[in-house]
Amino acid sequence: MSIRAALLIQRWYRQYAARLEMRRRCTWKIFQSIEYAGEQDQIKLYTFFGFLMDHFTPASSERNLISHIFRKNEFCHDTEWERYFCYKSIEVTDSYTGPHLTFPMTFCGVSKLVEAFKHKQQLHARYVLQLLGETWRLLRIFPNISQISAYHNKQITICGDLHGQLEDLLLIFYKNGLPSSEKPYVFNGDFVDRGKNSLEILLILFGFLLVYPNDVHLNRGNHEDHIVNLRYGFTKEVLGKYRVHGKKILKLLQKIFSWLPLATVIDNKVLIVHGGISDKTDLDAIARVDRHKYGSALTPPKPTKHAVNGSKTQTINNREACGPVEGRRRVCSLTYCSSGPAHRHDLPRRSLHNAHISSQLNWSLEKELKKRRRLAGFDQSYRELRTSDSDPESGETTETDVGEWKQIVDVLWSDPMAQNGCIPNEVRGGGCYWGPDVTEEVLGRHNLQLLIRSHECKQDGYEFCHNRRVLTIFSASNYYEVGSNRGAYIRMGPDLVPHFIQYQASRTCRELTLRQSVGWTERSALRALREQLFVHKSDLISAFQEFDPNNKGMISLRHWASATERVLNLGLPWRLLRPQHVSSTQCGMVDYQQWIRELSITEPKQEISDNSILETMYKNHSNLETIFRIIDTDHSGLISFEEFRQTWKLLSSHLQTEISDKAIADLAQSIDFNKDGVIDINEFMEAFRLVDISAHT
Amino acid sequence: MADSTQSAEAIVSDVHKKIRAAFEAFDYESNNTVDVREIGTIIYSLGCFPTQANLHDLIAEVEEDHTGYIHLDKFLPAMTKVLLDHKFPCIPEDLLLQAFEVLDKEKKGYLEPEELTKYMTQEGEVFTQEEMDEMLTALADPEKNLVYYKDLISQLTIDPDM
Numbered sequence: 001m002s003i004r005a006a007l008l009i010q011r012w013y014r015q016y017a018a019r020l021e022m023r024r025r026c027t028w029k030i031f032q033s034i035e036y037a038g039e040q041d042q043i044k045l046y047t048f049f050g051f052l053m054d055h056f057t058p059a060s061s062e063r064n065l066i067s068h069i070f071r072k073n074e075f076c077h078d079t080e081w082e083r084y085f086c087y088k089s090i091e092v093t094d095s096y097t098g099p100h101l102t103f104p105m106t107f108c109g110v111s112k113l114v115e116a117f118k119h120k121q122q123l124h125a126r127y128v129l130q131l132l133g134e135t136w137r138l139l140r141i142f143p144n145i146s147q148i149s150a151y152h153n154k155q156i157t158i159c160g161d162l163h164g165q166l167e168d169l170l171l172i173f174y175k176n177g178l179p180s181s182e183k184p185y186v187f188n189g190d191f192v193d194r195g196k197n198s199l200e201i202l203l204i205l206f207g208f209l210l211v212y213p214n215d216v217h218l219n220r221g222n223h224e225d226h227i228v229n230l231r232y233g234f235t236k237e238v239l240g241k242y243r244v245h246g247k248k249i250l251k252l253l254q255k256i257f258s259w260l261p262l263a264t265v266i267d268n269k270v271l272i273v274h275g276g277i278s279d280k281t282d283l284d285a286i287a288r289v290d291r292h293k294y295g296s297a298l299t300p301p302k303p304t305k306h307a308v309n310g311s312k313t314q315t316i317n318n319r320e321a322c323g324p325v326e327g328r329r330r331v332c333s334l335t336y337c338s339s340g341p342a343h344r345h346d347l348p349r350r351s352l353h354n355a356h357i358s359s360q361l362n363w364s365l366e367k368e369l370k371k372r373r374r375l376a377g378f379d380q381s382y383r384e385l386r387t388s389d390s391d392p393e394s395g396e397t398t399e400t401d402v403g404e405w406k407q408i409v410d411v412l413w414s415d416p417m418a419q420n421g422c423i424p425n426e427v428r429g430g431g432c433y434w435g436p437d438v439t440e441e442v443l444g445r446h447n448l449q450l451l452i453r454s455h456e457c458k459q460d461g462y463e464f465c466h467n468r469r470v471l472t473i474f475s476a477s478n479y480y481e482v483g484s485n486r487g488a489y490i491r492m493g494p495d496l497v498p499h500f501i502q503y504q505a506s507r508t509c510r511e512l513t514l515r516q517s518v519g520w521t522e523r524s525a526l527r528a529l530r531e532q533l534f535v536h537k538s539d540l541i542s543a544f545q546e547f548d549p550n551n552k553g554m555i556s557l558r559h560w561a562s563a564t565e566r567v568l569n570l571g572l573p574w575r576l577l578r579p580q581h582v583s584s585t586q587c588g589m590v591d592y593q594q595w596i597r598e599l600s601i602t603e604p605k606q607e608i609s610d611n612s613i614l615e616t617m618y619k620n621h622s623n624l625e626t627i628f629r630i631i632d633t634d635h636s637g638l639i640s641f642e643e644f645r646q647t648w649k650l651l652s653s654h655l656q657t658e659i660s661d662k663a664i665a666d667l668a669q670s671i672d673f674n675k676d677g678v679i680d681i682n683e684f685m686e687a688f689r690l691v692d693i694s695a696h697t
Numbered sequence: 698m699a700d701s702t703q704s705a706e707a708i709v710s711d712v713h714k715k716i717r718a719a720f721e722a723f724d725y726e727s728n729n730t731v732d733v734r735e736i737g738t739i740i741y742s743l744g745c746f747p748t749q750a751n752l753h754d755l756i757a758e759v760e761e762d763h764t765g766y767i768h769l770d771k772f773l774p775a776m777t778k779v780l781l782d783h784k785f786p787c788i789p790e791d792l793l794l795q796a797f798e799v800l801d802k803e804k805k806g807y808l809e810p811e812e813l814t815k816y817m818t819q820e821g822e823v824f825t826q827e828e829m830d831e832m833l834t835a836l837a838d839p840e841k842n843l844v845y846y847k848d849l850i851s852q853l854t855i856d857p858d859m
Contacts, residue, residue, distance in 0.1 A: 005796035006821035011746050012788050013817075013832055018741030020835070025722050418726040558711060 028459065030525040031480040035457075085136075085252050087129035090245070101127040103134060110207035111178065117200045118170060125245040128203065132252045135206040138213060139259035144291050145283060146217045146264040148184065150494045158186045158272060158490040158498075160454035160462075160473035161221065164195025164234070167505040168477055168487050169204065175501060176489065179208040179216050186264050188454045188473065189221020189274030189412070193232035195476070199241065202253070220260035221274040222412040222430070222455070226250065227296040231626045239637075258292040262411055265448075269496055272452045276414035276470075277442050278432045279422040281407065289404045415456060416465050416472075436466040443469060452490070452498070461488025461502045477504045481525070537596060539567045544592040554589040628681045638678040641668050709777065716776050719743055720769055729769040733760055736767050740776070745785035749822040755779070790850055797846040808844040810837060 092100070099116040101109055101123075113123065123131075150156050157176055162169055179185045187205055192198035209216045222228065229235045229250075238253075239246040263286065264272040271283075413431025417423075420435040443451060451470045457479045463472045477487035488502045533540065543563035547555045555563075628647070632639050648664045668679065719739045723731040731739065736759075737752050747755065759771040779785065800816050801808055810833050817824045817832065824832065836844050 001799055002816065003820050005799035006816045007748065008788060008793065008796040009800070010817060010821050010824065011748055012793055013836075014737070014749075014828075015741045015746050015787075017828075017831065017835065018738040021738050022719065022722060022742040029722070562714075 027525040028480075028484070030529050031484065032457070035480075081255070082133075085129055085133055085248060087126045087133065090124075090126035090129065092124050092126055096124050098122055098124055099127075100124075101131065103130060105131070105134070105207055105210040107178075107180070107211050110204065110211055113207050114170070114173070114178070114204055117166060117197070117204065122241060123203060125242050125249070128199075128242070128249055129245065129252065131203060131206060131210070132249065132256060134210055136252060136256050136259065138210060139256060139261075140292075142259075142261050143287065144262050144289060145287050146186075146219075146261050147268075148186075148217060148264060149267050150492060150496065151267075153494060154182070154184060156184050156186060156266060156492045158188065158452060158473060158492065160188050160475040160487075160489070161190035161457075161479075162187070162195070162201055163190055163223070163476045163479065164192055164198035164201060164237070165476045165479075165505065166195070166197035166200050168475055168503075169201055171477075171487075171503050171505050172475065172489055175503065176491075179212055181212060181215050184212075184215040184217070186217045186272055187219065188264075188272055188452070189219045190223045190454060191218075191221070192234040193223045193229060194479075196233075196237060198234045198237055206256075217264045218260055219264055219272060219274050220257065220262055220412065224257040224260055225296050226254045226257065227626075230629045235629065254295060255292070258295045260291075262286055262291055262408060266492070267494075267496060269448055270450045270452060270492070271443075271446070271448050273411045274453060275410070275412045275431055275455045276416060276434060276453045277438065277451065278406075278410035278414055278434055279438045279441065280403075281410060281442050283446055285404065286407050286411065289408065291408070294405060294408050413455075416453075416470050418465075436469070439466040439469050450496070450498075457485055458488075459485045461486040462490070462500050471498060533564075533568070536567050540564065541592070541596060543567050548592075553593055554591055556589055560590045560592065560595075625681065632681060637681050639681065640678055644668050644679050709781070712777050712780050713773065715743060716773055716780070717769070720772065724769075730761075730766045733765050733767050736772070740779075743776070743780060744787065745779060746787050747785040751785060793850055794847065797850075801846070806845070806847060808846060810842060810844070813844055 098121040099112050101113070116123070148156065157172075159172060177183050185208070191201050191205060195201075205216070205218060209218060223232065223234075226235070235250060238250050242249055262273065263283070265283075266272070410431050413425060413428055415425060415428070415431070415433055416439070417433040417435055420437040422432050422434045422438050425431045425433050439451065443449065449469075452473060453470065454473055454475075456472055456474065457476070458472055458474050461474055461477070464470065465472070471490075473488060473490055474485075475487045475489055477485060479485055479487075483504075486502045486504045488500050490498045490500060492498050540563065543566060544555055544560070545551075547559040547563060628639055628644075645661075645664050645668065649661075719742050720729075720731060723735040723739060733756060736756055740747060740752065740755065755775065756767070759767050759775050761768055761771070797808070798804070800812065813833070814829055818826070818829055833844075836846075836849055838845055
């Protein structure tokens with residue numbers, strides 16, 4: 001009897017566990033799709049700036065705005081910067097209760113700092129600038145590639161992305177010990193953004209770097225980039241924590257980021273970089289570049305043009321938001337274009353791909369690149385650009401510069417794929433996808449045996465691929481949501497065999513049952529997905545109505561899934577997601593109007609004359625925020641009406657949508673809640689934050 | 698709940714879509730193959746309740762000659778038949794409840810982890826230690842560390858229209 005009972009229960013339970021696993025996978029896919037789509041969005045921002053460049057003429061009415069965005073640097077020399085960053089005039093008053101630092105940094109000093117951050121204290125701006133200043137000075141003497149060794153039975157600890165999650169760093173230190181000469185560490189980039197303690201993590205890592213410069217190694221990640229930080233939260237964090245000195249701190253960090261080394265090599269056998277490689281990766285070339293020239297890895301290098309013809313042009317440093325003023329002559333590709341659409345069907349199908357979204361926005365990378373190339377006077381593909389004419393007047397953006405830049409972008413942004421070959425990474429918008437054959441070739445060429453990289457979140461904190469020649473290590477646990485994934489770090493001894501330690505920060509998630517944990521993560525993913533659904537509201541309704549010719553307002557669940565799949569084209573298994581998504585069903589039918597209403601929306605505070613502007617705004621709101629923050633050069637959080645209006649006009653002509661002046665004025669009015677003539681960026685974003693209408697537990 | 702006005706063709710097409718969707722979730726290389734070790738999860742997630750023996754038989758039918766991979770071309774027709782024939786129907790709640798009650802010899806209304814572990818890992822198609830640990834994490838009340846099976850069954854029933 002009990003055998004039969006056991007069999008039944010086993011059968012039931014295995015089924016149940018499998019369903020949970022399926023839900024977990026779908027949830028994962030959702031988060032990943034949205035994450036990569038966001039990064040892709042970021043790239044589109046650069047095409048927008050390119051568009052601005054191409055339309056820049058001295059006579060255009062928007063020239064104030066444009067030159068404002070593309071402002072030149074005020075200082076040129078490091079000594080001037082040092083004066084600007086000087087901390088000495090900043091006084092520490094008696095009311096300050098945080099830690100006091102003395103320099104040179106000592107182990108005690110950093111430990112004190114770690115303890116202080118554990119207790120949620122904030123470091124005084126004076127000490128922040130002092131610490132960062134020391135770090136900057138130190139980093140300038142480091143080579144692009146750190147060469148280290150696991151000799152004398154030293155175990156090297158290698159950590160991946162931390163993304164501002166201080167809990168995880170503290171957990172690693174707790175389990176593994178603090179960095180020291182006996183305990184060397186490599187941190188493989190992406191220390192900042194998304195989490196809310198990015199600055200604390202940086203200060204701790206830099207602190208240890210100052211104390212043990214030979215035993216702590218930091219690799220640059222794609223998020224160590226001030227433009228990316230504008231979008232993903234680090235800029236906001238710093239300005240929020242340091243209202244008076246935040247801008248200075250950010251500027252100094254910008255320099256520090258550009259001076260972070262690009263790679264670490266252990267015993268000439270193990271290569272550690274943040275993103276990965278491409279078929280062109282050449283460590284010798286990387287070792288030779290002037291890495292600090294590439295402030296934001298996603299914009300190609302500017303030519304340095306010295307004053308000629310008595311004109312007042314100044315040296316333009318490559319630190320600002322985008323491409324050079326000499327738009328006509330410079331190399332313009334942001335990613336290298338593929339030899340044609342031939343590769344597209346081979347792209348790893350794991351996320352929102354460019355096709356649907358970009359066509360929705362009338363805004364595709366290819367179209368933009370083509371147009372700009374045309375405007376720049378040549379139609380060749382990227383590969384042929386090296387033969388394009390060079391203007392003797394302009395400075396040279398040589399082929400070498402672009403080649404160098406590509407080396408860096410590839411190393412910071414690339415992802416591995418299962419298929420052979422090397423194709424542009426159109427999902428992220430930068431770097432490439434590289435296959436196992438490229439791994440073999442590049443490792444072979446450099447006589448290496450293993451590539452360790454990060455950049456991608458992995459459910460178990462780490463993952464091998466390419467015949468165990470590539471290892472991804474990711475150290476931010478619960479990255480997407482509580483319970484979504486474990487973090488991990490590597491310990492490696494002289495035998496160069498990686499050992500893994502996994503963990504999951506957050507007491508809450510350990511207390512959840514498996515089912516609750518999956519449910520929690522799932523709800524979070526679905527909330528994220530809601531925004532996508534909302535943005536496609538009108539298309540969804542049309543699609544639903546096709547299944548409802550008699551206008552009953554109800555369609556079957558099957559049709560719901562089919563229509564949603566068709567409109568969104570996300571490659572998500574809607575049939576599998578359905579039970580969690582559609583709560584109100586009767587007899588397997590969905591009231592689709594109700595469902596659409598239940599999607600989170602918020603009513604704008606005033607009537608807006610043009611409904612399409614609202615939709616456009618939703619579709620672009622994170623790009624908008626980034627643009628506004630760039631315009632807001634004094635980081636005051638405020639922009640003027642005029643700046644707002646000009647931005648919108650430019651954006652709308654770029655998007656090829658009609659937006660009337662009246663609509664913009666109405667919009668600005670409705671957002672200016674204080675009626676004081678300036679727009680508070682945070683308020684603006686809040687007004688369009690999607691709010692829960694239906695009560696979800 | 699099937700739409701009663703559906704033609705046989707539409708039903709089959711519907712089933713195909715379901716199978717494809719589940720399959721694709723594990724098709725990492727986008728080449729219509731999945732690792733044979735994942736096929737159980739796929740089959741279960743389609744609403745079936747096969748025994749391990751059932752699974753092995755089905756896998757033997759569709760596996761590509763010991764490569765460790767299963768191709769959609771073989772899986773699709775086999776799985777379609779399984780679904781259309783309702784070959785591995787779901788377990789009714791009352792039967793499941795009875796099964797738990799059989800194991801709960803003292804009629805306590807709950808099972809202790811050790812009790813459950815003993816049965817699951819020693820009788821029937823035994824669980825591995827990993828499966829057992831996972832089951833306890835999934836089913837045991839986090840505070841009392843007991844398996845209140847009556848509550849569980851009503852909370853975890855399968856959606857019939859899968």
